[in-house]
Amino acid sequence: MDAPHAASSGHQGTAMALAPLAHVLWTRVLRYDAADPDWPDRDRFVLSAGHASILQYSMLHLTGHGLELDDLKAFRQWGSRTPGHPEVGHTRGIEVTTGPLGQGFANAVGMAMAERWLAARFGAELFDHHTFVIAGDGDLAEGLSHEAASLAGHQGLDKLVVVYDDNHVSIDGPTELSLSDDAATRFRGYGWNVDEIGEVAEDLDALEAALLRAKANTGAPTIIILRSHIGFPSPSLTDSPKAHGLAFDEDTIREAKEVMGLPDEAFHVPDDVLTYYRSAGERGRSEREEWEKRLAAFDGERACLDCCLDAEGLPGWEKALPSFGLDEAMATRQASGKVLQALIETVPGLVGGGADLTGNTGTAIADAGVMSADEPAGRQIFFGVREHGMAAIMNGMALHGGLLPVGGTFLVFSDYARGAVRLSALSGAKVIYSFTHDSVGVGEDGPTH
Structure with a gap:
């Protein structure tokens, strides 16, 4: 009071x-x-x-x-x-x-x-x-x-x-x-x-x-x-x-x-x-002190664990990035999808998905497992048609530490997610948004999309 x-x-x-x-x-x-x-x-x-x-x-x-x-x-x-x-x-x-x-x-x-x-x-x-x-x-x-x-x-x-x-x-x-x-x-x-x-x-x-x-x-x-x-x-x-x-x-x-x-x-x-x-x-x-002892004795993939906690890639992760020629005709969502797939092995905490648009937005990850109760360490996330939920959940993942989340939807549907996207910025949350279909060049769906 x-x-x-x-x-x-x-x-x-x-x-x-x-x-x-x-x-x-x-x-x-x-x-x-x-x-x-x-x-x-x-x-x-x-x-x-x-x-x-x-x-x-x-x-x-x-x-x-x-x-x-x-x-x-x-x-x-x-x-x-x-x-x-x-x-x-x-x-x-x-x-x-x-x-x-x-x-x-x-x-x-x-x-x-x-x-x-x-x-x-x-x-x-x-x-x-x-x-x-x-x-x-x-x-x-x-x-x-x-x-x-x-x-x-x-x-x-x-x-x-x-x-x-x-x-x-x-x-x-x-x-x-x-x-x-x-x-x-x-x-x-x-x-x-x-x-x-x-x-x-x-x-x-x-x-x-x-x-x-x-x-x-x-x-x-x-x-x-x-x-x-x-x-x-x-x-x-x-x-x-x-x-x-x-x-x-x-x-x-x-x-x-x-x-x-x-x-x-x-x-x-x-x-x-x-x-x-x-x-x-x-x-x-x-x-906490007992936990620190267990961490010091951890004989697993310590480099991967450290990268996850820092939301970073393994040393030399940049070398895994694909290159594209200026004369290659490729949609940006396809290029970003290739980048995501290339980094899945060198950025251990990278997880990704879309709001029921994983294939359309380049956020499908091959052979990474689907995150679920049965496969909790899966790296492909299916958020469903939940743009706002996807963005806010990704903020929580990033601020928890350990994961670097990527989420995709059409740019126009980012309006649904805007409240959480704004808080991504205010929070400094390390999340990646893949907003696609942002051009009249893919306008067959009309002005709603």
Whole structure:
């Protein structure tokens, strides 16, 4: 509450309601080492409901990721390390850039695909982690969530865990104004494991039990449907749309702190609380050190592993590039397809596919295996007619590390993917787009294509 109040803007309502969930995640469930937030085998956490960024920033401060109280006091200010929505590369401990709803959800699907690919390629002793997501009503209302959830279920991504914050409130008012979906039925239709845990948003043990059940589940991704109350425990704004995006005034903050037994003091963190969380932030250090020993002893294809983690090619990869004469008549999509095929052996983390247009866009890869639950290390990806999902999932793959994804579709259909393409640029995600059929020279399909 204090940070949005200081900024005169922000979204504290969701952060307040989900503070117990965040506590359980960071102190009991997530596998991480705050001293080394880039450890490749850490669990990933994605706040798809990026407007609740103050929740994630608070946890990063408490667990010792390098954010200080002064950073929280500079929330949403120009040049601060705590921008209004999480930005990867800008704030230590942030995995992906979120804010446009649905993007983080789809990024997480890509992260889970990357983890499974690396485990299949280099062994579970080096890659064995989960991806956890907090998503809200807005995330699931976006069409992107359908594209990503459908593919995740088809792929059987059982190390993907989504907590759906079902708080029944939108900016315009109750979600009943525009939403009457049955989320449980919807996700069962995708082939997900669905865990409806109901009104337990303040029950730490129940939250932990649900998360551990999800981790133990095999064969399908899990969505945990949690009924929360935005703005809780504010006496005046619990379950109110005003709790979403209006910074609480001093009286409202004082009332809520009184309910929680907190002093009327801004940015107050008791020493014993900070000590407890800092200890939690160090909990994964021994696991990370043991992992580093396993990495040092790895007797597999170490050069390939290093190239994957760096999204680079093996030494001399450029020599594999084909050359084309100026007098050769060849469509650019055919030339790029030949380049992709030539690099598949020398760029170990290169994977590719298209939105049901692999052959048309030069993103078909011969003899590389099809990525699936049965062949998780396959390098050909069939995204289906899901342009937006393809782009956002590729962002997740790239930002997870280990894969260099290529995705293709007709240039005109890049409009469908534009939200994720924009975030590719904002995130610095190392992805490759093959947008083809960009000329009147291939205009037989007419102006729609």
